[in-house]
Amino acid sequence: MRALLIDPRGGGISGDMLAAALADLTGSAAPLEHLGAAIAALPGCEEFSVGLEEVDGGVRARRLAIRLREKPAGSDGDLAAALADVAASVGLSTWGRERAGRVLADLLAAERRLHPSGFSRHAVASADTIFDILAPLLLMEESGLSRCPVLATPPALGGGEIRTGGGTVGGPAPAALEICAAHHIPVAESPLTMELTTPTGAALLANLAVVADRFPAMTPVRTGYGAGTRPNGNGVSILRVVEGEVSDLVEERIVMLETNLDDISGEVVAHALGRLLEEGATDAFITPAIGKKNRPVQVLTVNTDREHFSRLLGVLMEETGTLGVRVREEPRLVADRRREALEIPIGGRTFLVRVKTSRACGRVIAVKPEYEDMRQIARELGISLREVAWEVERHLPGPGA
Template structure:
């Protein structure tokens, strides 16, 4: 399976650096000129020209240059609307468009937190932000890299001082650090007194990649380097990306919540299960254990994703009265999964059942119909659940082979 590794451990990451590295990796530039033309057509943007050059200062790399003349938009809503117009003009896929919106949302939320009076005075409210977000997605989509596993090493954020609207603050860039905190991204130490990771770079990394401390086990096939516009002692900061091949199991990040429960009724635990699943928990389970003073306890565990875990912690505390919840983020390897709704006939009637298919190595390893759909059929027809499940399982292979 094809994979992509983004390596900002030393040089950090910015939108233009990622674009330049992808150009170096793929050799493609045409999507960038299409994107630049769509941005130049926006109201208030009179000029938007992009060029790619090659630089060599220790390592050969591509560097991006942008010439822009614009009237700044007045709000984040204006910027979001402008990006939607460009997305439509360049024909970005729905998957890539959703990623672009998530990146922009992270930028807006970080800036609003840091600048409550309005972030439009800051650099995020600019047409080149649209380019920095959409440029990497267009290049990755064209190269077939957007749907594959994407990994990253912890980014170097940099140091020194960073200008703000009311003076300078110590590095790293506050918005970049804010985004790393929002997504619990580990960061790399850097002694360089310069900004290495920009807010846009951090948001791209957060929404594109699984960040891990080391390179994944992979067979590298090609490598690209992108140079930033800032230099340290005459040397530009560099971003390295690696395309390679990995096994066909997909790695994803999950959040595990745990709390110890004692002196609690089974009814309370059962009701808590229902609320957790309704709020989006992937799985909930209880493990019996022995706690302090040799008292029997139950370890209540919840598997969820990064976006939902704060809400689930509140449910745990509200329903169980626990005073603390352990939180840890872990990778897991899973088979490639797809979901579709199929029609099945049960007792002379036709129903739609959602089916999850898991594949590895190009072969189907599991086909699982949705329990809730089969339960609804059983209740509707007034027949045993196992009869419904048997009928559905008998018909699924036939449906898939049509």
């Protein structure tokens, strides 16, 4: 299965570095020129042009050369509206527009937390930020990489002194660190005393890729190298991207919550499991065990993601009264899953049934209709769930298809 790897372990990541690396990988700069023209047409932009040049940063790499003149930045709402206008102008898909919105939301949230009196224009400029967000998304979409799994290694954040709108602080860049913390992204060490990962780079990584602690097993097909615009003392910082073939088992990261329960009733445990699933847990289950003083205990385990784990942690403690919860984030390999709604004739009528198809090792291994859909059909027709399941199964492709 085709996949994209973003590798910022050595040189960090920024929006322009990722765009340059993707342009180097795909061999196409036309989407960047199209985007530059759309940004230049914004009311507050007096000049915007972009070019792609070749540099030697230890390896041959591409670097963006941008010329920008603009009026002072407006409000958060103005920036979001301008981002949406440009995304629509260049024909970015729903996938791209949604991710662009999430990246900008992460940037603004980090800046508001770090600068409560007003976000820093140093970190969130207008035309420059719009380009840094949209350029990688547009390149991925134009090359078909937006339809592939995106993996990443931990980014090097850098150190030294970082200039912000309110003064100089020690590295890494506070907003980049804030975004990595919000998304629980592991980071890499670097001896370089400069900013390597920008806030925009961190937000792009958080919203595009599954970040793992290791370089994934893959068969490389082609590579691309994007250079930063500032010297690092030994040349320039380099971001590497790799397109390759990976197993069609998809790697994702899950958050696991776990606690031991030894002094609550089964009814309370059952209610807690129900609440956790209602609040967005991927799974929740009980494992019997023996605890301290050889007392029987129940180990309650909850699987979730970064987005929901804080809320589920609160639900778990509220419903069980546990005094401590173990939290760990782990990668897992899962079958590639596709969900679609199929029209199924049952009892002289046609119903939409959501179906999940799972693939692994190049073949379909499971086709599973949505239980809630079948239960609703059974109620509407006044027949058993088993009869509905039989009819649905007759119209589904079998495993191995």
